[in-house]
Amino acid sequence: MKLGYHIGYWQSGPPEGALEAITTAEELGFDSVWTAEAYGSDAFTPLAWWGAATSRIKLGTNIVQMSARTPAAVGMSALTLDHLSGGRFVLGLGVSGPQVVEGWYGQPYPKPLARTREYLDIVRQVIARKEPVTSDGPFYPLPLPGGTGLGKPLKSTVHPLRAEIPIHLAAEGPKNVALAAEIADGWLPLFFSPKADGFYRAALEEGFARPGARHTMADFEVAASVPVIVHDDVETAAGFMKPSLALYIGGMGAKEVNFHHDVFARLGYADVADEVQDLYLAGRKAEAAAAIPTSLVEDTSLIGPPEKIREELARWEDTVVTTLLLRGNAETLRRVAPILR
Structure with missing residues (x-):
């Protein structure tokens, strides 16, 4: 497996030491x-x-939320970054959830x-620049029907560095995973x-078997964000992870639609996920984190x-999984990389 580095979300501002961590990863x-x-x-x-x-080093987005930009705008950004990076850009996209998309x-x-x-x-049409971009779909029709009536199909003014830029999809449910494949x-x-590998492998194979699929398992990339914490005490290490897990399981989505909650339910932690969600949504965040068993973290x-x-x-x-995406500062990467190799 390859190693990658995931910078993650910002909090109050840019992550301290991010540039050093990125150059260290390279x-x-x-x-x-x-x-x-x-x-x-x-x-x-x-x-x-x-x-x-x-x-x-390859430069990827994990993830760009599709509702934030039109597909043409994302295609423009992808073309631009691919040129600036000398063909190192990877476009990671995802739909997010209804709370963020609509709210x-x-x-x-x-x-x-x-x-x-x-x-x-549409994104691929923009990047390929073979002909003016059009779409007769119901969500992003191009040119826009109605309006002034003056819209016309256009091609990017920028010629692509690569006719195709790799596109990765974020997905958690089986239908989304199959679509990605x-x-x-x-x-x-x-x-x-790893306990869910069979479940995801089946979803991927379903997608690969569809007419027009672009890849097989042999040449398909799977880059998974995997927390790695080196510590002599497993319980202490798990404790560092539990508040973040409680946030995702309990608060990243509405009670009736939380895809992260569903991931852990499928993993065999349905009762735990329900309890964590109830506690978190009730404002009892510390109790929600405490309700997460160390086995779930592991x-x-x-x-x-290191030996474990x-x-x-x-x-x-x-x-x-083909790539493990790590998080942390430069010191963490220097410490963890030799262990994983």
């Missing part, structure tokens, strides 16, 4: 570095700013799978667990002493 031979966005900092700008200090971006959420299919088609070049899972992370991490890494190497 020095250590990491394959890729990724930015994120939710409803604060965006994914493109930091990637261009910090990526300018690199020369080899922050003011865009409709229904039919996310059909939206994704139409969105990617069918129409994308890679999958960006969150809270992946199922989705690599934590503990090395032993458990073998489980990950047997899965569909």
Whole structure:
């Protein structure tokens, strides 16, 4: 497996030491570095700013939220960053959830799978620049019907550096994962667990078997964000992770629609996920974190002493994952990289 570095979300401002961590990842031979966005900092700008200090490492977005921009705008950003980086850009896209899509971006959420299919088609048309971009789909029709009547199909003024730029899709549910296998070049899972490898492998194979699928398992990228915490005490290491897990399981989405909650329910922690969600939504965040068993953390992370991490890494190497995306500062990367190799 390859190693990548995930900068993650900003909090009150840019993550301290981010540039040093990115350049360290490149020095250590990491394959890729990724930015994120939710409803604060965006994914493109930091990637261009910090990526300018690199020369080899791939630069990816994990993820750009589709509701934030039209597909043509995303195609423009992808063309631009691919040129500026010398062909190192990877476009990671995702639909997010209804709370963010409708509450922050003011865009409709229904039919996310059909939206994704139409969105990617337009993005690829923009990047390929073979002919003026058109779409007769219901979500992003181009040219826009009605209006002034003056709209016409256009081609980008910029010629692509590459006719195709890799596009990875973020997905958690089986239908979304299958769609990623069918129409994308890679999958960006969150809270992946080797225990669920068979479940996800089946979803991917379903997508690969569809007419027109672009890849097979042999040449499809799966870049999974995997927390790695080196610590002599497993319980202490797990404790560092539990507040963040409580946020995702309990608060990242409405009670009736929380895809992260569903991931852990499928993993065998349905009762735990329900309890964490109830506590978190009631404002009892510390209790929600305390309700998470260490086994849940271990199922989705690599934590503990170096020898334990090395032993458990073998489980990950047997899965569909092709790249482990790590987080932390430069010192963390220097410490963890030799263990994972």
